[in-house]
Amino acid sequence: MSLTKTYQAPIADKRWKTRKFVADYGVYIALLILLLAGAVLTPKLYSVDTIAVVMRQASQLGIVAIGQTLVLLVAGLDLSVGGIFIMTSVVVAEVGNGRDEMVIPAIATALALGALVGLGNGLLVTKRRVPPFVATLGMLVLVKGATQAYTRGVPGGFVPEVLGIVNRSWSFLSIPLVLWLGLSAVFIFILRGTSYGRRVYAVGSNMEAARLSGIPVDLIRISVYVLGSLFAVISGVVLTGYVLYVDRFIGSGLDLDSIAAAVVGGTAFVGGRGGLLGTIAGVLIIQILSTMVVLLGLDVEVQFIIKGLVILGAVTLYSVANVES
């Protein structure tokens, strides 16, 4: 008997195709609408200077959002990034202490400590099975507390001047932008074209099945949390260079924004779905919105309301597209 058989041909269904289109490209449609609105309301948005500024600012959010997306992909969540920003800025100032040649050691130290925080998150989530929300929230309090205990409230030292390089733009290109897009490209490739990426999706999609398939599930999850923290450190370094100053409230709000960006970009909370292309668009939407608010001279409270509505609007696109499943 033959083992082959005619395969059922997929029957195209128009409604479904539209839905799939919306689900796949919704966030880009939203971005496009926003850009069109910008062209009418705030034409200044399209000057090279503005683009450069928007892109530099977007990079701060964008880099940490890469890590957040990875963590979301394994059905996790990282609230500790806010603590990592502060820790990074303190470490860069303490270790760097105004000496340009110390920038590399300073960043290396921050990365090492960040990796440690990520490891803590990962261990709590995997070995103690603490829900990511609470594990990373606990780590947030802990990291902030530890930073404070270490500095005794007073971060010493200066941020090395050379870090100010992140503020330079060549036309609309800048180091943070290149970093953001470069890292995004690398991780888009890793997620799609490497076994590590596959495993990340597999773990996010069904942990037990992944374990039974021989995937070192805990290792993958821990590694993702470590990556999440490392991206937060890089964002933290960019932010520190941005203000060239140790700021206790540095990057406040970026933690929730990074989650919002990933989710607006189509990465699901349940894990295993989504990716970085959407996150890039999500980041741009959030950043362009807040720039437009200032360009329009709107009140800050309006900005809060608009941001909330945009999150809802974008996510509604996905949910409407996915009604059937």
Place this chain on the structure above:
Amino acid sequence: AQDDDGDMLGFEFTDEQIEASPYLQSVLSRLDETYDTSDFAKDGPYRIALAAQGTSNAWSALFDAHANWYVEHLGEDVVAELLYGDAQASADIQVPQVEDLLAQEPDALILVPMGAAALSAPVERAMMQGVPVVLCASAVETDNFVTEVGTNLWVVGASLAQYVVDQLGGEGNVAFMTGIPGVTTSDIMEEGAQAVFDANPGINILDKQPGFWSPADAKGIMETWLVQYGDEIDGIWSGGAQMSQGIISAYLDAGLDIPPIGGGEWQNGFLRLALEHDIKYLAWQYPNAMITMCIDAALQILAGEPIARFIDFSGVIPNSEPFTDVEGADYFREEWSDDVHGPITMPDEKLAELGFTTMDDG
């Protein structure tokens, strides 16, 4: 050059301005009031509760350091115990903390209120419980406290605005950056500044946005303003030194000339930047050393001596008057780290001990 800006309380108010501002009314009326403290008189040594902003930034860290140093300096037979609450700069945390402090039945409460309204009722309850309250650095809504040590924030905001107006010769475009909306200190400074700008029809406010007392937020907004208005901006009002740093940083990145800034403080990092880049500014002061005056006030109350209901530190604490770029170099201290807010009244060794000087690591 701006000698008339030196004495803040010399600022002239119009009657309308006073009428429009409950804050001004309260401060002005309390200036010549005294409080009869005989009910609170008792023998020492005392247990004093300090509900402070907490370890949220260098300003408050130095505030706490001054407090600890001063209590130690006074000796155990004066202040036996300093009960302490760290509000982490949040009213939500501070309200229950004040309750916790009062549960320990202290002899007096020194409060750095994190919200004028939020802390009003706790203050009233303390007074009801017979614990005299000294407000330090900021006010609350109620009048039911013994005294406030601070400065007239309305006038601070107004003077900074007047400086900008004067620099512009009464005509020009101003970018207006406030602190955190909803935080009393910020709102009152904004109110004073707005009053001055309103009184000068030649001044055009391009935009007003909150910079959340954060260098990063301030810089982000300033960058957008710069691409939008560029060199149309003739002057800037800024509600805090950290924001001024962000503003300056945005200008430096853009390579544009920096207009006069009404708003800065004796904060070493700000002074460093301003000196390096020859920036015109008026700085106000909010010395963390004022806690020593607050402790003195508490002791005065517990001694049963009558006390003024509003105590302005300006002029009492040495070098606590506003100053401009002209005198800036005299205030700047090379050996201090960037986030030290002057003036410092405790000994230099203390500062070094806390890691605020960078002399040893060059």
Place this chain on the structure above:
Amino acid sequence: MTKAVSGAPRRFGCRFSLGMSEYILEMRNISKSFAGVQALKEVSIRCKPGLVYGLVGENGAGKSTLMKILAGAYRADAGEIIYKGAIRDQASTAEIIDSGISIIYQELALVRQMSVAENIFLGREPRKRLGVLDLKLLHERSSALLERLGIELDLHLPVSELTIAQQQLVEIAKALSQNADLIVMDEPSAILAGSELDQLFRIIESLKSQGVTVIYISHRLEEVFRIADEVTVLKDGELVATRPIGELDRATLVEFMVGRPLDEVFPQTEHEQGELVLVAEDVSTDTILAGVSLELYAGEILGIAGMVGSGRTELARALFGADPLTGGSVQLVARGKTKWGSPAQAISAGLALVPEDRKAHGLFTALSVRINVTIPILPSLTRLGVLKRAAEDEIVREAQARLSIVMSSSDQETQFLSGGNQQKVVLAKWLETDPNVIILDEPTRGVDVGAKFEIYKLMRQLNDRGIAIVMISSELPEIIGMSDRILVMNDGRIAGELAREEAGEARIIELATMGGSEAGQS
């Protein structure tokens, strides 16, 4: 309709007073498509009261979909449903349950955290005023119901603490508690064995005698012949035939389903007993396994039979390193690799496990067929961690052809495949690892006849390559037909070993059900 929860055990014969039609249910020209796949194309069925209707067809034929539309879980794209003489409009699941339709879903539909009693009456709790639960009545009714069905369970235990088979029993109890006029059973027997199955049939007989209509879906055709009065066959979403059971024999039915005649003989290969490959000694776990020892030889199929909850799945997981051992050891003789403590190590030692619960343990439902199939062999498909796309495509294509997986493309998400095709994807995945020992836990559960025999053949082909297979199954014909040796489990122990020649259904059931003290001695 009165509320379904009335005190009386059943309400009989109060129905056809309208006299409008002899059919209690007519589904007319039902069409439905999902994610670009047409699952049903103008399918019509009719059911009379008091009869049992068999619904059969290959995996993905649309059986479950049709029934979910009936139960209100899905909405049809086109077509109409006439129930009890009236056209049924869009109704909520609660209304449909109230109208007398209940369904036992193919995938267990229980809330794991809730107790047995709470699950049985979920959505229809007896209540006092103001939405206050009548706990007493709830427990009385559930225990009466379970007693009537002959099921012994602690009503207060959360369902998560039950075995899958026990959960299936709760599911049946839940459907019956609704006092329905029409009960749909979507593969209720897939995880029941032996006497439990008899019990199920007795229940169905009694329902039938009470005038209840039963629609019965199964891939075990002998069951269909045993209880159905009429059989409907679906193929690729279309109706192929509806026939009274009397007009059908097995061969014709299979032909309807597969579209061509099918030779249903368990494939056999003659071979000598190979070398010893795997030895398990005194394996115990903290759940149920208590000192299980077995030996496995190259090229053989070792069948493991046993009652529900006898520990077969536990044994499979223990052998595979998925659960920690509390005692004993598992050793692989051939590769020199002797012990492992995790699935990853087991896999690299050459083991594979096709798990019983494919949704929970086998599949990445949100991911594509491609990712599912290649996940355990990624290292061999990558250079420096980078995937070789062409090689991967080739593997997925081969797997699809080898197992006849019905899918729209290799990028289709596996959640959109039918149950049987999902099972094939899981199988394909494990075959890719090129194991020398494969443990198959209920490998043909929910698999259609055609595919089933493909799987059997595949197993023999694997045997020919020297691969040793452990097959756990609740289907006795399959166990007897395919195994070279049979171990019968009873209460976490091996109750006996039977050679193929001595194995008969009666002997197996005897070993599987004898009291604990006798077990392990035969």
Place this chain on the structure above:
Amino acid sequence: MNLGASLFDGKSKGRAVFLRRNGPIIMVYAFILLLVIIGITQSERFFTERNLTNVARQSAFLGIVALGQMLVILTAGIDLSVGSLVKVSILVSAIVMNGESGNVLPAIIATLGLGVLVGLIHGFLINELRIAPFIVTLASLVILRGVGLTISSSPVGKASREVMMFYVQKIGPVPVIAWMFFVLIVLTMLLLRYTVFGKYLYAVGGNIEVARLSGVPIKAVRYGVYVLCSLTAAVTGLLWLSRMGVGDPAIGDGIELQTITAVIIGGTSLFGGRASVLGTLGGVLLLGITANLLVMLGVNQFIQGLIQGLIIVAAVALYKQEGD
């Protein structure tokens, strides 16, 4: 043969199940006991009536919202907006009350009405637009914060005299507010154990698809639970008004994270389907007593944050959670 013959004995498993489910609660109370012992031995003012009633009253502020949060989490949802809603509730109640006794009732009605409205909107977005609760309430957090600032960025309104007195009133040695919390705890327990709605919360959280197929009115359940949660936030807003006397927008940020922490410390699963009222109470008390002790013992301010972080991490990590 009887179908159940081969089934294991369900009873003996009962105890294991009990321990597994209640382990976190036992752990949390052990932790609390430890803190209390530290408090008694290290500070003579910790175990005074005055401080204990103080702690009891303070716990109500976090605890009432935590109960609402727990119910939402039980349905596998989450409500991140409670902090912002407390803020808006304070403002609305203060503005409506405006210091007049006659306005107390209208203010309460307006505030609770606001809670109901916000809960209904959450329910609508989650039910009808099928947006994940995390996102809905995250957006709501941001929007309500904006709404709060729009209403007023500075303190407004005023509590009436009675409302301010309410804060200090006691029945016996216990503050009325603590009694309120106690009553709500009991009501929540009864709700979960003895009502159909309570069971539906478990069902929706345990497996929403199954609940739907079983005819559980899941939409109504979710509308209900989000309204309940928003109501607890609105009530807490009223309590804050009584605590402060004025409407101050400075209050409210961060309550959501504290409530979620308390709920999880208490052993409720973020995956839904499992909840414990006593556990949540334990979580609330643990956080409250920690904060109180840090002040009472005059712990070095610089390490306070570190200690709080350690206690939270230890509390959630010590007991290995049941993963899904």
